[in-house]
Structures are given as C-alpha cells and as structure tokens.
Amino acid sequence: MPRTVSEATEDFAASRLPESERRSTLSITLVRMGFTVSATDLLYGMSLGLFFDFWTAVAIALGSSLVVSAVSVLCGLMGQRERVTTAIGMQLTFGRDGSRLPSLVIAVLSAGFVGYSTGITAGVLPGGDDPVTGLVYCVLLSAVYTALSIIGFGKGLTWVGRISVPLMLAAVLVAVVATVRHAGGLGAVLASDPVRGGEVTVLAMFALGVNKWMTGATVTPDITRFGRTPGTVWTTTLAEFVVGNFGFNMLGILIGLGVGLGDMGDAFAVVGVAGLAAVAVFVQGFPHEVNNMYAASLAGRSALGLPRLVVNVLAGLLGAGLAYYGLSAGILDAFLTYLGHLGYAIPLIPGILIADYFVVRRGRYDLDLAQVSRVNWRAMAAYFGGLGVNLWLGFGLGDELWHALPLTGALLYLALSARQIRAARDAAATAPAQPRSRAASIRRA
Numbered sequence: 001m002p003r004t005v006s007e008a009t010e011d012f013a014a015s016r017l018p019e020s021e022r023r024s025t026l027s028i029t030l031v032r033m034g035f036t037v038s039a040t041d042l043l044y045g046m047s048l049g050l051f052f053d054f055w056t057a058v059a060i061a062l063g064s065s066l067v068v069s070a071v072s073v074l075c076g077l078m079g080q081r082e083r084v085t086t087a088i089g090m091q092l093t094f095g096r097d098g099s100r101l102p103s104l105v106i107a108v109l110s111a112g113f114v115g116y117s118t119g120i121t122a123g124v125l126p127g128g129d130d131p132v133t134g135l136v137y138c139v140l141l142s143a144v145y146t147a148l149s150i151i152g153f154g155k156g157l158t159w160v161g162r163i164s165v166p167l168m169l170a171a172v173l174v175a176v177v178a179t180v181r182h183a184g185g186l187g188a189v190l191a192s193d194p195v196r197g198g199e200v201t202v203l204a205m206f207a208l209g210v211n212k213w214m215t216g217a218t219v220t221p222d223i224t225r226f227g228r229t230p231g232t233v234w235t236t237t238l239a240e241f242v243v244g245n246f247g248f249n250m251l252g253i254l255i256g257l258g259v260g261l262g263d264m265g266d267a268f269a270v271v272g273v274a275g276l277a278a279v280a281v282f283v284q285g286f287p288h289e290v291n292n293m294y295a296a297s298l299a300g301r302s303a304l305g306l307p308r309l310v311v312n313v314l315a316g317l318l319g320a321g322l323a324y325y326g327l328s329a330g331i332l333d334a335f336l337t338y339l340g341h342l343g344y345a346i347p348l349i350p351g352i353l354i355a356d357y358f359v360v361r362r363g364r365y366d367l368d369l370a371q372v373s374r375v376n377w378r379a380m381a382a383y384f385g386g387l388g389v390n391l392w393l394g395f396g397l398g399d400e401l402w403h404a405l406p407l408t409g410a411l412l413y414l415a416l417s418a419r420q421i422r423a424a425r426d427a428a429a430t431a432p433a434q435p436r437s438r439a440a441s442i443r444r445a
Contacts, residue, residue, distance in 0.1 A: 017083040023226040029239045031223055031291065036213070036244030037168050039120045039281045040113070043264060044212055045252020047336065048205060050196045054189070054257060060202060061249035064209025069241040071406055072217035074354045076233035079221020082365045086221045086295075087302035090349070091372060092365055093356040094383075098375035100303045102349045102383065107300035109215050109342060111315040113292045115322025116338060118142055121285040122327055124265040124278050131328070138323040141285060146316030148286065149293035150309060171280030176251050178271040183258035195260040207404035211342040213245060214404070218350040219295040293319065343404035344394060348386040351409030352379050360417050362424055378420075382413035 048057035078089055086106070090099040122128045122137035183189045224233050261267040268276065293315055300311035356379065357363065389412075390403035402408070414421070 017225045019083075021226065022228045025227065025232045025235055028223060028227055028232055029236045032236045032240040033244045036216075036240050037248060038117065039264065039285070040117050040212065041245055041248035042172065042252040042255070043120060044209065044339075045249035045254075046256035046261075046264065046267065047252075048249065049194065049253040049256020049258075050260065051194050051200045051205060052197065052202070053194060054192070054253065056202065057194075057253045057257075058250065060206050060209060061246055061253065064206050064212075065241050065246040065249070067210050067405070068213040068217050068245070069237050071214065071350050071354075072220045072237045072241060073233055074358065075218055075350055076220040076224035076227075076237060077230060078353070078357050079223070079225040080227040080230055080233050081363070082221075083225045084221065084365070085225065085298050085302075086219045086353075087299050089221060089353055089357070089365075091302060093353055093376060094379045095373050095375040098377075098380050101380075103299045103303035105345055106215060106218060106349065107296045107303055107311070107315065108318070109346060110219065110292045110296035110299065111318045112322055112338060113215065114142070114145065114289045114296065114315070114319035116326045117285065117289055117292070118145070118319055118323035119326035120264065121281050121289075122323060123263075124268070124281045126278065128265070128327070134327045135324055138320050138327065141289070142316045142320035142323065145285070145289040145293050145319070146312055148290045149297060149316075150312050167283045168280055171276055171283065172248070172251050175268055175271065175273050175276060175280065176254050178273050179255050179258040179267075182271040189254055189258045192257040192260075194257065201400060203400040207343055207401045208336060208339045209249075210404045211339045211346070213241065214342065214346045214350065214406070216292075216295075217241075218346065218353070219299070222295055222298050223291075289319070344390045345387060347404055347406040348383050348390070348409035349406075351386070351406030351411075352382050352413045354406070355410040355413045355417075359414060360420050360424060362428060378416040379413060382409055382416055386412050 045057075045061065048060060051057075052060065075086070078084075079086070082089070087099070087103050090102050093099070094102060118138055118141050121141060122134050125137055127133040128137055180186050180189055183192065220233075220237070224236065227233060227236070255267055255271075259267040259270050261270065264281065265278075293312065296315040297308045297312040300306075300315060301308045304311060306314075357365070386409040389408050393399035393403045
C-alpha cells in the first residue's frame, strides 16, 4: 500500500532506526560538519577577535569547543547505541507528556538558529540591507531550507553536506588569506589589539561559545543513530566541534583581528572579497540551516504530536520571521543576545538525559513507550528547579558561566533519583549476565 507524503517524510522519527538504515562514518561526518562549517561560527570567531587578543580568543574557542564535544559524545552514544532520536530519549526520560516541554524548547531554539543564520545569509546577499529585498531573501531561503529538511537524512542532509561543506571551507580560506594580506601579514594579525577590548569578560564569551552549540550537542542522537559503531560518535564529534566549530572560530578570529569589523559583509568587502562573501555565506546556509531545521522538526513532532512534515513547515515560518527580525535589529548584537538567553534553559536538558541514561538506567533503554509513565516528575522537578537555580545564578549573583553548563540539571536529577539508582545497582548485582538486546522496538504510544 503506498505511503502518504506525511508518512514518507517521518524518517523513523517515532521508532528505532532499522539496522538496514545505518550509514557510513563519512556520510555522517559531512552531515555533522554541516552544522559547524557555518556563518554563525565564523561570526562568533569574529566577535572574539573584536574583544580579545589572539591567544586569549583561541583559548576561549578551544575550551568552549571541548565542553560542547564532551556533551555531544555522551548524547551521541545514546543515539548510536539505541538507534533513537533525541525526542524519543526525552520521552523515556521525562515521560510521554512530560517530554513535550523540553522537546518544544529544543524545537523553538533550533528554529531560532535557522532564523538568525538565515538573517546572516540575507544580509550579505546583494541588496540584503534593503527591507523589502531582505524580506524576500528571508522567505525564499527559509522555503528552500524547509524543503530540503523535509526530504530527510538520506537524500536531504547527506548530499547537501557533501556539496556545501567543501565549498564553504574553500571560500572562507580564500577570505582569510585576503585578510592576512590586508593586515600586512600573519604576524601583524597576531599582534593586533582588539578594537573592542575590555567590553566583554572571558567567562562571558566562553559561556556564549558553549551556549552556541549546546542545542546542537543535545540533538546529536538525531544524526548518530545512523552510525554503525560507537567509534562513529567519537570521529564525527571531533570533526564537528573541533575541526568544524573550533576551526571556523579560528578563521573568524583572524578576520576579526585583521579587519576590526563585526559586520561580515563589510569585513569581506574591506579585504576585497565582497562577492566571495555572498557566495560563501549562501553556500554554508544549506547544510547549517537544513540540519537545524531537521532537528527542530524531530523535536517539534514529539512536542506537538503533529507529523514531521507539518512541524517542518511551522519551523520554516518561525525561522523566516526571526531571520527578518535579526536582519532589521542588527545581526551581531541580536545573535549574541540570543546566545546569552540559551544558557538558562538548554543545558538542563542534556544534563538530565545523560544522568538518566548512563547512571539511573545504567546505559540501556529497554522500555516500550507504552510502558513509560505520562510524566517523570523527578525529571520535571530537576528541570524547573534547575531553571530557577540558573536564573538566580545569572540574574541574582551575576554568574557568567555555571548556568551555561549541564551540571545543574544532572546533579539535581541524580539527587532526586537516589532510590532508583540504588534499586538499579542492586538489580544488576543479582541478575545473571545477559547479552544486550536490541530487538525490542520503541513504538509511539
């Protein structure tokens, strides 16, 4: 019986991925690098070059990349072992209904990244500073990204990554060479004083670097569930967040120090590669925005209970609106403000997921969703309690870093799950050794 369009685009959003759908490490690497070979990482690196000297900026970029990599590996192993999306993991952790809130948070924030990144792209295209032309760009780009995301991993994300990632890398490398020549050589760039030095603290920018990809680290299972071995998780994480994220931060730092401008279009124009800027940012938009749209659709499907096709369209509309807002408000300041707000809500989710899977459940999901409670009140209490703690730390005590880390959610959830941890430990000590089962499928309740 032929499937409807809605059914054909589900991409195993509500079930374990069949073994036959596993993909090569190279395919997954290119998809994951499509997240971080992006204008947002370049823009963040440029902001580091505006605020700090070269070596301080490098240390911030590397440190934040390593923190995000650690979270991504742990979340990614959950997806690869269990062959499930982040949304299913949240249903098992927060409960069938309880997971709707964190799923909605991830969906909205992922769509937000699409919006701000689309605004960056629209801003460097010819005539993008004109309100009407900018609006047209935002709408058209969002429509294309939405269509590619609807196609799914095999035909949408994989081929977009194979084409766009190498092109973006080549284009930005040319721009960096032009920047170094413009500044009088690499030594001159490395010795440059930041034009906005002292305006932002090291901890604040470190936290923004973590915030920038905490959502991406959380949704790692959406992609690593296609991996054939755990080694795929480690390899693709290093490619995404060390080669991709840190690498592009480095390139951005050189441009920021060498040019001293925060507007990407203006910076490329100063070094004589304005046309290349438009091409590079336009090309990178495809893997970056499509990947984020894909994550938003999977999480939104779980949150709203609607087909992934419908959620994809809704996310596209939200992204188009935010793109135009960011373009109108000034993309750099709007983007950094957006990153600052992420740190209060997002890190709690991976902290609770990791604590539940690796400690409380001892590294295995065995339950059908039909057997899962509607709400896991321990997880909900850890989330809302952690949100209260984070807001108090940030607004009450002026904390610049702790609230951006997943530790608050993890520690609260473990404290609330002490009885379950003891029970699981006692059961494991008395049960006979059994091979790990992957036969049971997870069905949507």
